[in-house]
Amino acid sequence: MNIDTLINKVMKYNPEEVEKVRRAYEYANEMHKGQVRKSGEPYIIHPLSVAYILAELHADGDTLCAGLLHDTLEDTKATKEELCELFGPTVAMLVDGVTNFAKSDFKNSKDEDAANMRKMINGLTNDVRIVIIKLADRLHNMRTLEFMPREKQKEKALETMELYVPLAYYIGVNGIKSELEDLSFKYLKPREYKKSNDLREEITINSDAYLQDMLLKIREILNNNGIIPDEMKIRIKNIYGLYRRLIRKDRDPHDLIAIKVMVEEIDKCYLTLRHVHKLYQPIYSKFKDYIGTPKSNGYQSLHTTVLSETGEQTQIQIRTREMDAFATYGVPICWDLYKEGGAAEMAQIISKNQGLLPSISEINDMYPKSDRYFIRRIKRELFGDGIEVLTKIGETVRLPKNSTPVDFAYSIHTDVGNHMAGVLVNGEQVSFDYKLKPGDRVEITTDELAGKPDIHFATTSRARRMIRRP
Numbered sequence: 001m002n003i004d005t006l007i008n009k010v011m012k013y014n015p016e017e018v019e020k021v022r023r024a025y026e027y028a029n030e031m032h033k034g035q036v037r038k039s040g041e042p043y044i045i046h047p048l049s050v051a052y053i054l055a056e057l058h059a060d061g062d063t064l065c066a067g068l069l070h071d072t073l074e075d076t077k078a079t080k081e082e083l084c085e086l087f088g089p090t091v092a093m094l095v096d097g098v099t100n101f102a103k104s105d106f107k108n109s110k111d112e113d114a115a116n117m118r119k120m121i122n123g124l125t126n127d128v129r130i131v132i133i134k135l136a137d138r139l140h141n142m143r144t145l146e147f148m149p150r151e152k153q154k155e156k157a158l159e160t161m162e163l164y165v166p167l168a169y170y171i172g173v174n175g176i177k178s179e180l181e182d183l184s185f186k187y188l189k190p191r192e193y194k195k196s197n198d199l200r201e202e203i204t205i206n207s208d209a210y211l212q213d214m215l216l217k218i219r220e221i222l223n224n225n226g227i228i229p230d231e232m233k234i235r236i237k238n239i240y241g242l243y244r245r246l247i248r249k250d251r252d253p254h255d256l257i258a259i260k261v262m263v264e265e266i267d268k269c270y271l272t273l274r275h276v277h278k279l280y281q282p283i284y285s286k287f288k289d290y291i292g293t294p295k296s297n298g299y300q301s302l303h304t305t306v307l308s309e310t311g312e313q314t315q316i317q318i319r320t321r322e323m324d325a326f327a328t329y330g331v332p333i334c335w336d337l338y339k340e341g342g343a344a345e346m347a348q349i350i351s352k353n354q355g356l357l358p359s360i361s362e363i364n365d366m367y368p369k370s371d372r373y374f375i376r377r378i379k380r381e382l383f384g385d386g387i388e389v390l391t392k393i394g395e396t397v398r399l400p401k402n403s404t405p406v407d408f409a410y411s412i413h414t415d416v417g418n419h420m421a422g423v424l425v426n427g428e429q430v431s432f433d434y435k436l437k438p439g440d441r442v443e444i445t446t447d448e449l450a451g452k453p454d455i456h457f458a459t460t461s462r463a464r465r466m467i468r469r470p
């Protein structure tokens with residue numbers, strides 16, 4: 001990894017910013033001069049690698065510079081004022097946003113970690129780029145974790161799994177999310193990791209022949225019908241995903257292997273689906289139209305599981321080029337918004353349908369003094385296993401596991417919660433303490449005369465807080 005590798009990458013999608021990126025590199029290189037990483041490499045390799053990860057996400061110029069400079073405030077004599085003068089206020093703000101608090105402010109490392117995590121999570125409500133730089137920073141640190149002592153490895157791996165992986169999910173950077181999962185898994189459960197990795201290799205080898213055959217036949221039928229796919233490729237679940245699916249949860253193999261078909265427009269997605277179903281028998285219950293009903297993080301695609309000629313279950317994912325870019329890069333694909341100062345718009349995209357940002361501010365207000373309580377609550381409520389349910393008009397809402405209709409009502413609007421009179425789930429009347437299940441379609445009836453629901457029926461901070469409010 002050197003500056004030329006980075007410059008070549010940036011040149012391909014953002015040539016206007018190359019000079020500024022080079023200047024940021026030269027400054028960082030000067031500042032970190034003489035410092036080395038645990039691996040023995042010169043320190044500058046780390047910020048360079050972080051900037052390279054950001055360039056893979058097609059980050060804008062300011063974000064790339066901030067990636068190169070991200071450790072200068074913490075580890076060198078650089079100041080925010082100086083960064084502002086040299087690289088502008090946005091770069092200075094981003095670097096400041098990713099800089100940890102001074103160690104001397106804390107009595108112990110638990111408090112220090114919690115305060116820094118809190119700063120990062122709140123960064124999401126200021127400027128999502130702060131979190132993206134933090135994710136890239138953590139990804140490179142996890143890639144080079146072998147040089148850390150055993151205890152530190154476990155600690156970092158756990159923190160990554162519990163906090164960074166959910167953040168990556170929310171922002172929709174799927175590539176980073178699955179790599180972080182696999183790297184954490186490797187240090188948390190080395191034996192299971194190895195088993196799952198071996199299994200993945202076995203599946204890859206055993207399935208190659210029939211997958212190649214399917215690819216060929218799908219391409220042929222599409223071409224014969226005037227559809228030229230932009231790209232087709234085979235994807236096998238990541239190591240951690242495989243472990244969750246096969247070893248811990250259930251043995252349902254339907255989405256372990258997927259063939260991705262990218263076409264140019266939405267209508268062709270549905271036409272492609274029709275041709276695939278002509279070739280291979282679909283499994284009825286496994287069909288998902290995430291184009292009609294996107295996932296709560298904005299993901300769109302058609303998913304169908306079919307049986308190959310030899311009877312293997314294979315998932316076919318069909319989507320447009322744009323949908324695929326979104327699935328890979330997530331929210332950051334809208335980097336252009338920043339040119340018009342669209343940080344607020346970006347934040348809206350993230351919070352759309354999932355109430356993430358209001359929930360973060362709620363929890364932030366609840367624990368003004370304790371960073372550790374804040375983190376605990378965030379983990380339980382936002383980053384734990386969630387479920388996705390649907391509104392009356394079919395919009396997706398993400399809620400923590402075990403949520404009730406009361407939690408749902410308050411996530412829609414305070415007034416809906418305050419005046420809820422009845423609940424229909426999938427058309428049937430249920431009680432206020434009903435435990436919502438994934439895919440439930442929830443309809444709340446309100447009545448101006450109805451009072452607030454009993455607080456015991458609420459599990460989320462938001463609902464409990466609104467019910468308690470006089």
Ligand code: MN
Pocket residue numbers: 046070071137
């Ligand atoms: Mn760093």
